[in-house]
Amino acid sequence: DVKVTQSSRYLVKRTGEKVFLECVQDMDHENMFWYRQDPGLGLRLIYFSYDVKMKEKGDIPEGYSVSREKKERFSLILESASTNQTSMYLCASSWDRGGYGYTFGSGTRLTVV
């Protein structure tokens, strides 16, 4: 089974802190994605990556950055956390282009106080 592991299930951070959310997948997937999930808004794409050291902006990249130094790891960075970034963050991975679904991690619920 493909496994996508997010390093933390719950995080509480202070406004202005730099926050790192880590995601690791173990099936050699080319593609990795970061979404945030908010009630009534579904999943919104923040950033994605099709290859090592490659990144593309999704629909809501403002206030976030990403890093993909190794194929299996995709990190989401909140440069200066704000209360409106309180959310559930979901990481996903998939094979290359085609009709493949995504495999999701269990999510990180981030609260910024």
Added chain:
Amino acid sequence: AQSVTQLGSHVSVSEGALVLLRCNYSSSVPPYLFWYVQYPNQGLQLLLKYTTGATLVKGINGFEAEFKKSETSFHLTKPSAHMSDAAEYFCAVKSANNNDMRFGAGTRLTVKP
């Protein structure tokens, strides 16, 4: 650009009744369509997908969905609801020539005894 609209943010059915969750998509190219389920405090799990071929697709837990191009719909059904079906369901779309998936806002299914 692709998008998904899920009609009804909440659906409530009685145990044993038909489940119908509605999804309409917009895509300028032939779409790949997906349904995911999310149980509380978990990530998303793939229920079923349509890529090509047979328009009626069967998934896990007795769910199925039918791709209707003329109606741009991909509604999810299950003949008889079970208490364990209570969860949030997300419809998603992506196209063959890219890899970023777009999700609907989700439908929360409640099953009454």
